[in-house]
Amino acid sequence: MNKFKYYFILLITTVSLFSCSKDDAAAEMEPPRDYAVQYATDLTDIEEYLKTYYIEEVSADFDIKITKIPNGGLQKSIWNQTDYQLKSRDVKLHDITYKLYYLVLREGVGRSPSNVDGVLAAYKGDYLERITTSGAAALTAVFFEESKNPQQFFNLTTTITGWGEAFPQFKTGTYTSNADGTVTHKDFGAGVMFLPSGLGYYNSGSATIPAYAPLIFSFKLYEINRLDSDGDGIMNFQEDENGDGYMRVFATGVPNPDDTDKDGIPNFLDIDDDGDGLSTKLEITGTNGVLIPFADIPSCDGNTTNPDRIKRHLVKCN
Structure with missing residues (x-):
C-alpha cells in the first residue's frame, strides 16, 4: 500500500511539473506586439528623454555625458539646445515609417559607410526604462555596454537595423600609428543615436536589455571596411x-x-x-x-x- 502511494505521488508530481513547463513555454511564446502600436510608445519615450535630459559635457575626445534636468533646473534640453545638431531621418520598415533621431557632435572628415559596410567604432549603450521609485515612475537611461577601444569591425548587415541607418550619416577621421603599437584617431565622426525598439532588438531583447526597449548609443566612427x-x-x-x-x-x-x-x-x-x-x-x-x-x-x-x-x-x- 505504501509503495502504491509513493508511485501515485510521484506520478502526480511529474504531471504537475510537466504542466508548469508547458505553461512557462506558452508564456514565452507570446506573439510580438504590433509594430505600429509599440513604435508610438517608443517615440513618446524617446522624445520625452530628449526634452528632459541635457548635455552636461562633451570632452575634447567627444565623450558625452547626458544628465536628467532636475526639478526647476534651467539647463537646455537636448531637444532645445543649439550647440549640436539634433537631426532625424525616416526609416521605412515593418510597414510603418520610423523617425530615427540622432545627435551630431562632429560629422567627421573622411568617408561615410553605407549600411552594408563594416565599421570600426567605439560606443556606449543605454536602454530606456520607466523605473518606479517612491511610487513615481521616471524615464531612466540604463547603461548596458561600452567599448572604448574597438579591435574589430562590425558588419552593419549583421548588427541591429538602427546602426545601419545611423552610421551612414557620419564620416571617418584620420589616424596615426604610435611606436607602442597603439593608434591615435582624430577628426572622426561622433554622435548619439536614439533608436525605437523596432530598429533594435524589439521583442527578443538581448542579454540584460529588456524586450521592447528603446536604445541610445553614443559612438565614434573611426574607420570603415568596404565589403x-x-x-x-x-x-x-x-x-x-x-x-x-x-x-x-x-x-x-x-x-x-x-x-x-x-x-x-x-x-x-x-x-x-x-x-x-x-x-x-x-x-x-x-x-x-x-x-x-x-x-x-x-x-x-x-x-x-x-x-x-x-x-x-x-x-x-x-
Whole structure:
C-alpha cells in the first residue's frame, strides 16, 4: 500500500511539473506586439528623454555625458539646445515609417559607410526604462555596454537595423600609428543615436536589455571596411543603384531600387544582378569597353582608387 502511494505521488508530481513547463513555454511564446502600436510608445519615450535630459559635457575626445534636468533646473534640453545638431531621418520598415533621431557632435572628415559596410567604432549603450521609485515612475537611461577601444569591425548587415541607418550619416577621421603599437584617431565622426525598439532588438531583447526597449548609443566612427558580400568583384556600396547611400534587402510594397533585375535579391547579394545568365564578375569592363579579367581587378579596400572599375557605369573605390 505504501509503495502504491509513493508511485501515485510521484506520478502526480511529474504531471504537475510537466504542466508548469508547458505553461512557462506558452508564456514565452507570446506573439510580438504590433509594430505600429509599440513604435508610438517608443517615440513618446524617446522624445520625452530628449526634452528632459541635457548635455552636461562633451570632452575634447567627444565623450558625452547626458544628465536628467532636475526639478526647476534651467539647463537646455537636448531637444532645445543649439550647440549640436539634433537631426532625424525616416526609416521605412515593418510597414510603418520610423523617425530615427540622432545627435551630431562632429560629422567627421573622411568617408561615410553605407549600411552594408563594416565599421570600426567605439560606443556606449543605454536602454530606456520607466523605473518606479517612491511610487513615481521616471524615464531612466540604463547603461548596458561600452567599448572604448574597438579591435574589430562590425558588419552593419549583421548588427541591429538602427546602426545601419545611423552610421551612414557620419564620416571617418584620420589616424596615426604610435611606436607602442597603439593608434591615435582624430577628426572622426561622433554622435548619439536614439533608436525605437523596432530598429533594435524589439521583442527578443538581448542579454540584460529588456524586450521592447528603446536604445541610445553614443559612438565614434573611426574607420570603415568596404565589403563585397556576393563576391562579384563590385563592393557593396558600389551597387547602390539610386545613390542614396543605403542598400535595401527588402522594400515593402514598392520595387527595391537596388535590385536591377527585380528578382527579389538586392544587387549586393546577387552574383548575376542584371539577370542575363552571366555572373557580374564576368561583365566588368574598362573605359575602353574591354573585359577586365576578374583576377586582374585591383582590390577595392578603401585605400585605392581604380577609375577603370566599371559595371554599367563608372564606379570608384571610395
